[in-house]
Amino acid sequence: MAKAKGTWDALIGQDAPVRFLRAALKSGRDAHGYLFEGPAGVGKRTAALLLAKVWLCHQPPEPGEACGECKSCRWIDAAKNGISDHPDLLPVVKYDTQGHPTDKVVGDHEVSIPLATVQYLTQQLHRAPMNGPRRVAIVPEAQRLCRGQAESGNAFLKTLEEPPAGARLIFTSSRPEGLLDTIVSRLQPVRFRRLGAKEIARGLVGGNREAAEIELAVALADGSLGRAKELLDGDLGRWRRQVLQGLDRFTPKDCPAFGLALWALAEQEGKRLFEADELEPDDAAVGADEAGEDGEEDEAVVKTEAGWKRFAFTRLLELCEVAFRDALCAAAAGPDAPLLQADAAKLSGKLAERFGALGCERVLEALREALFATRMYVRGDLVGRVLSGRMADAMVP
Ligand SMILES: [Zn+2]
Numbered sequence: 001m002a003k004a005k006g007t008w009d010a011l012i013g014q015d016a017p018v019r020f021l022r023a024a025l026k027s028g029r030d031a032h033g034y035l036f037e038g039p040a041g042v043g044k045r046t047a048a049l050l051l052a053k054v055w056l057c058h059q060p061p062e063p064g065e066a067c068g069e070c071k072s073c074r075w076i077d078a079a080k081n082g083i084s085d086h087p088d089l090l091p092v093v094k095y096d097t098q099g100h101p102t103d104k105v106v107g108d109h110e111v112s113i114p115l116a117t118v119q120y121l122t123q124q125l126h127r128a129p130m131n132g133p134r135r136v137a138i139v140p141e142a143q144r145l146c147r148g149q150a151e152s153g154n155a156f157l158k159t160l161e162e163p164p165a166g167a168r169l170i171f172t173s174s175r176p177e178g179l180l181d182t183i184v185s186r187l188q189p190v191r192f193r194r195l196g197a198k199e200i201a202r203g204l205v206g207g208n209r210e211a212a213e214i215e216l217a218v219a220l221a222d223g224s225l226g227r228a229k230e231l232l233d234g235d236l237g238r239w240r241r242q243v244l245q246g247l248d249r250f251t252p253k254d255c256p257a258f259g260l261a262l263w264a265l266a267e268q269e270g271k272r273l274f275e276a277d278e279l280e281p282d283d284a285a286v287g288a289d290e291a292g293e294d295g296e297e298d299e300a301v302v303k304t305e306a307g308w309k310r311f312a313f314t315r316l317l318e319l320c321e322v323a324f325r326d327a328l329c330a331a332a333a334g335p336d337a338p339l340l341q342a343d344a345a346k347l348s349g350k351l352a353e354r355f356g357a358l359g360c361e362r363v364l365e366a367l368r369e370a371l372f373a374t375r376m377y378v379r380g381d382l383v384g385r386v387l388s389g390r391m392a393d394a395m396v397p
Contacts, residue, residue, distance in 0.1 A: 007066045008050055011043050012225060013199035017190045021051060024188075025064035030055075031188035032163040035142070037176040038192030041226020044172040045140060047192070049079060052089055052136040055168055072132050087130040090121055090137040108140060112147040118155040125159055125167040134166045142171035143178030153180045160186040194223030204228055212343050213237045219340060220318050231315065239269070239312075240341075243319040248347050250354070252395060259370075259384030259391070262316050266380060270309030313380050314371060317387075321367045327351035328360035359394040366390035 008018045017036070024030040034051070036044040050066075053076040057066035066073050075086040083091060083105055094104040095116040106113055121137050129135050139145070145153035160169065160183065171187060173179060195203075200218045203225040209232060217236055221228035242265060250258060322340055329337040330345070331352035339348055355363060370387045374380065 007054060007064075007068065011047050011050060012203045013195045014043050014047065014192055017047060017192055020190060021047070022064040025054060026062075028063065032167065033160055033169040033187045034171070035176065035179075035184060035187035035189045036170060036172040036192060037189060038174065039194050039224055040174040041221075041224030041228075041230070042192045042195055043225065044174075044192050045138070047190075048138045048140075048170040048172055049076060049084075051170060052076060052086075052138060052168075055134050055136055056086065056088055056132050058132055088132055088135045090124050090135060092117055092137075092139060093120055095120075111144065113139065113142075113144045113152050115152050115155055118145065118152045122156065122159045125169070126164045129166055134168055136168045136170070138170045138172070140172050141175075142173050142183075143175045146178055146180050146183070150180055153183055157182055157186070195225055196223075200225050200228045204232065210237065212341065213240070216240065216319075216322065216341070219322065220315070235269070236315070239265075239316060240319050243316055244323065244341075244344055244347055247320070247323055247351060250351075250391075252392065257388065259386070259388035260381060261384075262320070262387075263313060263380040263384035266313035266316055267309050269312040271305060273312065274305040274308040309380065310374055310377075313374055313383075317367055317371050317374065321364060321371075323347065324351065324355075324360050324363045324367065327355060328357060328364065331355070331357040331360055354396060355394055356396045359396055362394035363391055366394070 008022065011018060021030070034048075036048055038044055053066040053073055054060065054064060056072045056076065058070035058072050059067045061067050066076075068077070072086065072088075076084050076089065078084060079086075092106045092113060094102045094106050095114060096102050099116060101116075101120055106117060121139075125135055125137060127135065145156065159167070163169070169187075171179075171183075176184065176189075197218050200221050200223075201214060204214050204217065213232065213236060217228040217231040220231055220236075243262075246258060246261060323344070326337075326339040326341055326344065326348040329339060330348040335345075335349060337348075339345055341348070352360065366387055370383050373383045373386075
């Protein structure tokens with residue numbers, strides 16, 4: 001087996017796609033174009049970068065591996081947020097209004113990939129490599145090529161059909177159903193799966209994070225390492241403390257204000273995250289804004305300001321959910337109940353006393369409905385107000 005530090009070790013929990021890709025590379029029958037499909041934040045972009053690394057390596061120690069030492073490998077290892085300076089790894093570059101390429105790339109929050117960008121990519125793929133054997137383009141959340149008239153997608157067809165020698169393409173998509181069939185049929189699909197809790201936790205080690213915080217991020221991550229990382233980067237710990245403090249101070253008098261305070265915090269945090277996001281490209285693992293098309297939205301991939309506010313609100317509501325799940329547990333099983341937030345046992349006891357098991361259940365139901373309403377674009381202040389009322393009703397008189 002590979003003596004060199006495994007090229008693919010950086011990818012967590014995706015053994016099947018890795019096996020598949022390595023076998024194809026070893027036999028020399030790798031495709032010219034791949035479609036990496038699967039939920040957001042499970043490693044599609046990381047895998048695309050690793051495959052590009054293997055394809056572009058100057059001195060592969062064996063087929064299917066990259067040396068990790070040559071200039072090409074070092075370029076790719078230095079990639080930030082999936083973007084590298086490698087001259088043969090083509091960026092999904094942005095155009096200005098005059099039709100000139102800029103030094104910016106199309107961000108994940110952008111709804112579509114413009115035609116000019118695709119024309120640039122296909123043109124570049126037809127040129128000879130600058131530094132090695134191939135030229136590679138990675139197109140993240142490629143369903144964005146097929147919005148509206150899908151002219152961007154169509155502009156790719158010819159290159160996909162007759163790829164120039166040395167040209168390689170990797171499309172990633174968390175919503176492959178949004179891609180034209182004519183594109184999908186010209187790509188080799190590789191499926192990525194949702195990750196397990198242990199795998200996500202493994203991906204979060206390092207850094208000085210509290211174990212309780214990691215555990216919570218894993219619980220809220222819904223199988224996506226990217227989302228777990230986003231939660232931790234998104235000040236999950238701080239939000240958690242704020243939610244717990246708010247619940248701790250919760251009295252019948254404060255009740256009406258709680259939901260609104262939660263929304264106010266979400267607005268403030270969402271605005272901050274949006275502004276930070278404008279300065280910095282998105283996390284490599286996060287996908288595109290697909291909201292509005294089918295009324296369904298994955299809040300982990302939305303990057304508009306309103307989307308960030310919903311993202312923060314959703315996280316805060318989920319944190320309340322965790323607190324009330326623990327409270328219900330404490331109400332039903334007493335002080336020795338196994339809690340998700342063991343460090344907040346006192347608060348759980350307090351809430352259990354104030355709401356009782358039945359009240360906790362009613363609050364949980366109200367929270368689930370609030371989460372649903374938020375996903376359905378109901379205004380946050382309304383959601384907060386309704387939640388407050390239902391929480392007040394659920395308290396032990
Ligand atoms: Zn190399």
